[in-house]
Amino acid sequence: MRRLALLISIFVLAACILTAPKNGQKTNSNPSGQPTTAPTAALPSGNSTATSNPLPATGSLVYVEGSTQKICQLVGETDREFNKPTLNQTASRFGLVGNDLGYSFESNGKLFFLFGDSMPTAVFNGQPNSGNDPPRNPDDNDAIAFTTDANIEQCLKLNFITDSIGAYKNPVVLNAQGDPAITLRSFEVPIAGISDGGKMYVLFATDHAAPGFATRTVVGESDDDAKTFHYLYDFSKGAEAKFINVAIAVGNDGYLYFWGTQGGSLYRKSPPFLARKPIGSMGSSNGIAYLQSVNPDGTPVFAASESAAAPLFHDTVDNAGQSQISDCMGELGVEWNSFLKRWIMLYNCLNDTPSNPRGIYMRYAAQPWGPWSEAQTIFNPVTDGGYCHFIHRAVSAQNPTACDNLSDPGRLDVFGGEYAPYFISRFTTGDRAGTTSTFYYTLSTWNPYTEVIMKSTVQAQKP
Numbered sequence: 001m002r003r004l005a006l007l008i009s010i011f012v013l014a015a016c017i018l019t020a021p022k023n024g025q026k027t028n029s030n031p032s033g034q035p036t037t038a039p040t041a042a043l044p045s046g047n048s049t050a051t052s053n054p055l056p057a058t059g060s061l062v063y064v065e066g067s068t069q070k071i072c073q074l075v076g077e078t079d080r081e082f083n084k085p086t087l088n089q090t091a092s093r094f095g096l097v098g099n100d101l102g103y104s105f106e107s108n109g110k111l112f113f114l115f116g117d118s119m120p121t122a123v124f125n126g127q128p129n130s131g132n133d134p135p136r137n138p139d140d141n142d143a144i145a146f147t148t149d150a151n152i153e154q155c156l157k158l159n160f161i162t163d164s165i166g167a168y169k170n171p172v173v174l175n176a177q178g179d180p181a182i183t184l185r186s187f188e189v190p191i192a193g194i195s196d197g198g199k200m201y202v203l204f205a206t207d208h209a210a211p212g213f214a215t216r217t218v219v220g221e222s223d224d225d226a227k228t229f230h231y232l233y234d235f236s237k238g239a240e241a242k243f244i245n246v247a248i249a250v251g252n253d254g255y256l257y258f259w260g261t262q263g264g265s266l267y268r269k270s271p272p273f274l275a276r277k278p279i280g281s282m283g284s285s286n287g288i289a290y291l292q293s294v295n296p297d298g299t300p301v302f303a304a305s306e307s308a309a310a311p312l313f314h315d316t317v318d319n320a321g322q323s324q325i326s327d328c329m330g331e332l333g334v335e336w337n338s339f340l341k342r343w344i345m346l347y348n349c350l351n352d353t354p355s356n357p358r359g360i361y362m363r364y365a366a367q368p369w370g371p372w373s374e375a376q377t378i379f380n381p382v383t384d385g386g387y388c389h390f391i392h393r394a395v396s397a398q399n400p401t402a403c404d405n406l407s408d409p410g411r412l413d414v415f416g417g418e419y420a421p422y423f424i425s426r427f428t429t430g431d432r433a434g435t436t437s438t439f440y441y442t443l444s445t446w447n448p449y450t451e452v453i454m455k456s457t458v459q460a461q462k463p
Contacts, residue, residue, distance in 0.1 A: 060373070062461055071153065101189065143170070171229060188205055347424075392411070394407075
């Protein structure tokens with residue numbers, strides 16, 4: 001994720017651009033329309049396939065074709081698509097050129113955003129501001145911002161946690177002695193956050209070992225609105241770690257739910273897993289349990305060991321007429337949609353099929369453990385106005401002309417791409433009948449190295 005050092009493995013984008021935009025022409029990104037029958041939860045070897053309670057009578061959820069739109073560019077000095085200043089002017093206001101991710105969560109009346117590897121300006125307020133210049137920590141270059149804005153359609157005005165020179169501050173997770181407990185270098189980032197019992201908790205990914213992503217997540221606690229964090233415990237670690245990229249949500253049954261994917265060499269090659277803890281227990285490592293299976297009557301079975309966690313589902317591709325497992329999950333967002341009475345999951349996937357092109361996938365379920373629907377593509381960068389609008393398209397044999405106005409300096413040969421779709425849940429809307437809902441989410445674009453705010457609409461189809 002950070003600077004050009006990440007070009008080795010973040011996307012392998014040049015190999016993944018399968019078709020070219022047709023002079024901005026927009027085509028159907030999900031021609032199959034309604035999803036097929038929802039699969040059951042994937043179970044450990046030796047167990048029979050489980051079934052679950054049927055979905056409520058409101059029926060299937062279907063993406064409304066053409067509803068996905070960019071609201072604004074959230075970070076950076078200039079909106080590349082329109083060549084105009086961004087609302088946040090982060091270079092001149094906070095010494096921040098660009099970053100990615102942008103997981104958001106509510107705490108103490110504010111909406112916080114967790115940003116990944118961030119690029120500082122060389123100078124800010126007349127002081128050195130590059131990665132190795134104090135007060136920067138050379139082992140960390142992430143960022144955290146917050147907002148109290150109430151109208152997302154006008155974008156969101158951010159304020160960053162700042163350091164002693166007024167530039168964005170690198171979050172540091174401290175041990176009991178007041179020293180950094182972990183590193184937060186490339187591929188080591190704040191992953192997800194939640195407020196529990198009146199305190200802020202953030203999961204940080206660390207222990208990166210190339211190739212791939214981090215291999216360990218830890219819980220940091222803050223009692224000063226993200227100015228400082230204190231290490232509490234490891235959340236997921238090592239070869240069995242299944243919760244490296246994580247989405248967190250509060251259930252209506254007394255539990256916090258965690259959907260996770262693997263890191264290391266399985267980064268963006270993982271199925272999703274599920275864990276839960278009692279509400280009010282984030283301050284302790286006690287009480288976490290992992291979904292092992294689902295009974296025939298739809299009730300979940302949780303186990304104490306992370307190694308027992310079973311995939312919720314697998315992504316597949318069509319290979320010579322046969323469905324073949326091709327897990328593709330890395331970053332993911334999950335929210336409970338109170339209008340449609342469903343859990344909705346978003347994630348980026350490079351799988352590409354005629355009925356479901358690569359891009360941002362959406363699935364839904366009535367319960368946190370599923371059964372989860374088949375995937376629908378709600379944003380494809382080729383056909384849905386991404387490339388040459390707000391995502392850079394590099395020169396290739398298929399695309400002899402680049403979109404020169406979009407690229408970061410010195411990166412004309414680097415394809416942009418879509419990843420990290422994280423819900424901004426306070427702005428989700430819908431009708432009282434529970435038939436339609438629009439949700440908002442951040443989306444990272446790699447080149448330019450920034451995030452945009454997107455919105456998409458889904459509707460319920462009666463059986």
